[in-house]
Amino acid sequence: MNxxxxxxxxGLSPTTVSRALNGYSDVARETRERVERAAxxxxxxxxxxxxxxxxxxxxIIGVSFPTGRNMLVxxxxxxxxxxxxxxxxxxxxxxxxxxxxxxxxxxYKRMAAKGTVDALVxxxxxxxxxxxxxxxxxxxxxxxxxRIPSDFAYAYLDIDNHGALVQATxxxxxxxxxxxxxxxxxxxxxxxxxxAEGWREALQGAGITPEPxxxxxxxxxxxxxxxxxxxxxxxxxxxxxxxxxxxxxxxxVYRACRELGLSIGSDVSVMAHDDDLPLFYPERMxxxxxxTRSPIxxxxxxxxxxxxxxxxGASIQDCQQVWPVDLIFRASTAPPISKPGSAVGGAxxxx
Amino acid sequence: MNxxxxxxxxGLSPTTVSRALNGYSDVARETRERVERAAxxxxxxxxxxxxxxxxxxxxIIGVSFPTGRNMLVxxxxxxxxxxxxxxxxxxxxxxxxxxxxxxxxxxYKRMAAKGTVDALVxxxxxxxxxxxxxxxxxxxxxxxxxRIPSDFAYAYLDIDNHGALVQATxxxxxxxxxxxxxxxxxxxxxxxxxxAEGWREALQGAGITPEPxxxxxxxxxxxxxxxxxxxxxxxxxxxxxxxxxxxxxxxxVYRACRELGLSIGSDVSVMAHDDDLPLFYPERMxxxxxxTRSPIxxxxxxxxxxxxxxxxGASIQDCQQVWPVDLIFRASTAPPISKPGSAVGGAxxxx
DNA sequence: CTGAAAGCGCTTACAG
DNA sequence: CTGAAAGCGCTTACAG
Numbered sequence: 001m002n003x004x005x006x007x008x009x010x011g012l013s014p015t016t017v018s019r020a021l022n023g024y025s026d027v028a029r030e031t032r033e034r035v036e037r038a039a040x041x042x043x044x045x046x047x048x049x050x051x052x053x054x055x056x057x058x059x060i061i062g063v064s065f066p067t068g069r070n071m072l073v074x075x076x077x078x079x080x081x082x083x084x085x086x087x088x089x090x091x092x093x094x095x096x097x098x099x100x101x102x103x104x105x106x107x108y109k110r111m112a113a114k115g116t117v118d119a120l121v122x123x124x125x126x127x128x129x130x131x132x133x134x135x136x137x138x139x140x141x142x143x144x145x146x147r148i149p150s151d152f153a154y155a156y157l158d159i160d161n162h163g164a165l166v167q168a169t170x171x172x173x174x175x176x177x178x179x180x181x182x183x184x185x186x187x188x189x190x191x192x193x194x195x196a197e198g199w200r201e202a203l204q205g206a207g208i209t210p211e212p213x214x215x216x217x218x219x220x221x222x223x224x225x226x227x228x229x230x231x232x233x234x235x236x237x238x239x240x241x242x243x244x245x246x247x248x249x250x251x252x253v254y255r256a257c258r259e260l261g262l263s264i265g266s267d268v269s270v271m272a273h274d275d276d277l278p279l280f281y282p283e284r285m286x287x288x289x290x291x292t293r294s295p296i297x298x299x300x301x302x303x304x305x306x307x308x309x310x311x312x313g314a315s316i317q318d319c320q321q322v323w324p325v326d327l328i329f330r331a332s333t334a335p336p337i338s339k340p341g342s343a344v345g346g347a348x349x350x351x
Numbered sequence: 352m353n354x355x356x357x358x359x360x361x362g363l364s365p366t367t368v369s370r371a372l373n374g375y376s377d378v379a380r381e382t383r384e385r386v387e388r389a390a391x392x393x394x395x396x397x398x399x400x401x402x403x404x405x406x407x408x409x410x411i412i413g414v415s416f417p418t419g420r421n422m423l424v425x426x427x428x429x430x431x432x433x434x435x436x437x438x439x440x441x442x443x444x445x446x447x448x449x450x451x452x453x454x455x456x457x458x459y460k461r462m463a464a465k466g467t468v469d470a471l472v473x474x475x476x477x478x479x480x481x482x483x484x485x486x487x488x489x490x491x492x493x494x495x496x497x498r499i500p501s502d503f504a505y506a507y508l509d510i511d512n513h514g515a516l517v518q519a520t521x522x523x524x525x526x527x528x529x530x531x532x533x534x535x536x537x538x539x540x541x542x543x544x545x546x547a548e549g550w551r552e553a554l555q556g557a558g559i560t561p562e563p564x565x566x567x568x569x570x571x572x573x574x575x576x577x578x579x580x581x582x583x584x585x586x587x588x589x590x591x592x593x594x595x596x597x598x599x600x601x602x603x604v605y606r607a608c609r610e611l612g613l614s615i616g617s618d619v620s621v622m623a624h625d626d627d628l629p630l631f632y633p634e635r636m637x638x639x640x641x642x643t644r645s646p647i648x649x650x651x652x653x654x655x656x657x658x659x660x661x662x663x664g665a666s667i668q669d670c671q672q673v674w675p676v677d678l679i680f681r682a683s684t685a686p687p688i689s690k691p692g693s694a695v696g697g698a699x700x701x702x
Numbered sequence: 703c704t705g706a707a708a709g710c711g712c713t714t715a716c717a718g
Numbered sequence: 719c720t721g722a723a724a725g726c727g728c729t730t731a732c733a734g
Contacts, residue, residue: 001464001506001709002390002712003711003712004711004712012720012721013720013721013722014711014712014713014721015713015714015720015721015722015723016719016720016721017714018712018714019713019714019720026719026720027719027720028719028720031719031720042462043460045461045464045465046711047464047465047466047710047711047712048406048464048465048466048467048712049403049404049409049467049710049711049712050404050710050711050712050713050726051398051711051712051713052400052403052404052712052713052726053400053401053403053404053710053711053712053713053725053726053727053728054712054713054714054726055712055713055714055726056726060447061466075630078429081448085448085449089449094446094447094448094467095447095448095449096411096445096448097432097436097445097446097447097448098436098440098445098446100440108720109394109396110396113352113394113395113396113398114396114397114398114399114725115399115400116399116400116411116445117397130610138705169553220632222630227710242704248630258435271522279426279573279599293630339706342588353726353727353728354727354728355728359727363704364704364705364706365705365707365727365728365729366704366705366706366707366729366730367703367704369728369729369730370704370729370730373729375704375705378703378704379703379704382703382704397727397728398726398727398728399728400726400727400728401710401726401727401728401729402727402728402729403710403728404709404710404711404712404726404727404728405709405710405727405728405729405730406710406728406729406730407710466711478728611717674719703734704731704733704734705732705734706732706733706734707730707731707732707733708729708730708731708732709728709729709731710727710728710729710730710732711726712725712726713724713725713726714723714724714725714726715723715724715725716721716722716723716724717720717721717722717723718719718720718721718722
């Protein structure tokens with residue numbers, strides 16, 4: 001069943017049928033209804049590829065990432081994708097996932113030239129990545145999850161990573177901690193850098209010199225949380241407060257503390273940034289985990305809307321958002337306890 | 352840069368350029384090389400939508416699932432998808448993810464009629480699902496992950512779920528257990544049914560009547576593992592061996608046992624089916640977890656190959672596979688210990 | 703070995 | 719309000 005057949009069946013021209021189906025206003029009401037009825041009865045669906053060729057639009061949004069570090073194993077990425085695809089579906093768009101084998105830049109050029117997708121969602125961009133310049137040169141609209149330094153404007157949605165760590169660090173400071181560690185994400189990711197800077201500035205604002213040994217970078221896995229915590233607690237002067245970049249990391253920290261016989265929420269305070277991932281529930285941890293929070297899935301939803309706006313001609317300036325994060329206080333954070341032999345304590349908290 | 356421009360640039364007809372680029376044998380070697388060089392120098396990429404319209408093929412494989420139970424939160428699904436997209440990319444195909452809002456059948460019909468995808472990969476099918484009959488009526492090739500009862504042949508890849516539970520149950524029996532529980536997946540999924548049957552048959556083969564209270568069905572989450580274990584251990588005659596449908600579930604069982612003061616590998620034996628998910632490492636659990644194992648990611652890879660074969664005209668009979676599972680013995684399984692007051696023990700194991 | 707021509711199934715100025 | 723015609727950018731019998 002194609003347009004020609006349908007129009008012959010109706011005794012109308014393909015032109016009119018097409019216009020009726022696409023909601024043009026200059027079609028007689030009666031004609032439109034007749035066409036719509038016939039189309040639905042006969043199960044007519046316009047051939048997507050013909051439509052794409054004729055209009056130059058595919059209603060497909062591309063999401064690509066290098067095969068090497070396959071992001072499909074990262075729950076953060078997945079949950080983002082869940083939000084993106086759900087909202088895209090609600091807006092009649094599909095998501096094309098393309099795992100790129102080798103040269104990312106080359107792959108982007110290819111996608112742009114082939115015309116399979118109307119826009120690209122860029123994820124997990126590294127700092128000092130030339131991919132923005134490259135995309136700038138292509139005619140393909142794109143939006144970035146996160147922000148990286150650039151000479152020109154581009155569409156993005158980011159959370160306030162800097163502010164998250166400022167909030168987290170200040171909370172620890174207010175509780176009386178001075179030895180505050182930051183178990184941060186990968187060193188080459190912009191969100192990790194922003195978080196490290198927030199941590200540094202909050203400490204300096206309180207007159208404390210950030211201790212380099214208290215800043216650790218790495219993939220946000222349970223394993224790394226465990227390793228970092230073990231190493232930090234083995235320092236001559238271990239931190240009393242640990243801020244983790246993810247709840248998954250924090251669960252590794254919890255494991256390390258259990259092994260070391262450290263009581264979380266008294267011997268040591270722990271908090272994390274919570275992307276609200278399914279399967280990881282900070283409120284159910286023992287003790288419940290204090291977090292800064294911003295659902296990554298909601299970011300995916302919003303980015304679907306934004307990228308579709310972009311395709312429809314929205315200005316780049318209207319497609320730039322930075323989301324604040326919430327701070328949710330739970331039992332994993334408390335004033336430090338002063339132990340015999342500990343150089344810095346929370347004496348003022350005992351008054 | 353389109354075919355017309357390129358061919359004018361070369362002083363050839365679009366026909367010849369197209370044939371040269373698509374590897375037809377009846378193009379002069381010299382011509383082909385000249386065309387290929389120009390195409391790559393000028394960065395020519397055939398417009399995908401035009402190509403699709405002309406050939407009727409999109410090189411896109413569709414994966415769809417209902418929005419409601421968003422499978423993107425399920426690590427099993429994700430890892431499968433990772434394998435699928437990686438292998439598809441290696442074979443020059445893309446993956447289109449389509450989260451279906453309402454009527455699945457309607458959505459399939461739509462996809463088939465629109466021509467966006469060359470084939471569909473069907474996942475998480477329920478028992479008594481009419482989707483197979485529906486797909487049969489469409490001209491769109493499809494392949495199923497898993498098997499469900501059907502009157503006609505269709506392409507599928509499945510693991511031997513029945514055999515997995517037979518193996519697992521027999522292992523427990525050989526160790527001397529008689530009270531063996533099965534913490535199974537959702538009741539309406541065919542793999543759960545196959546596993547339940549394997550469990551039942553292995554027990555009956557050993558002359559033991561399966562205890563209905565020892566069979567539990569539910570989503571394979573940590574939470575459910577925990578709940579099921581708590582409930583099972585609270586029975587008047589609790590099981591001494593627990594077989595879980597996933598490592599995630601087993602981690603919930605571990606948590607329950609810790610809380611109950613039960614030592615895994617002595618007070619109670621635990622094993623699970625291991626889909627080899629990232630982030631869940633049975634060998635690192637404490638104690639290391641005995642598993643039946645079949646990487647779900649590998650299944651995704653193989654299904655990409657199979658579905659592309661199917662598109663290229665392979666017979667359905669050549670696109671049917673059932674994979675055996677490995678049994679990996681670790682410290683979480685051991686003979687039961689006979690306690691005072693326990694009705695059934697492993698006395699013969701102490702000889 | 704190469705090219706002119708038709709066709710894939712739509713959309714969209716344009717004319718009436 | 720409706721229709722004839724051109725065009726989107728490819729592929730592919732077919733003829734030579």
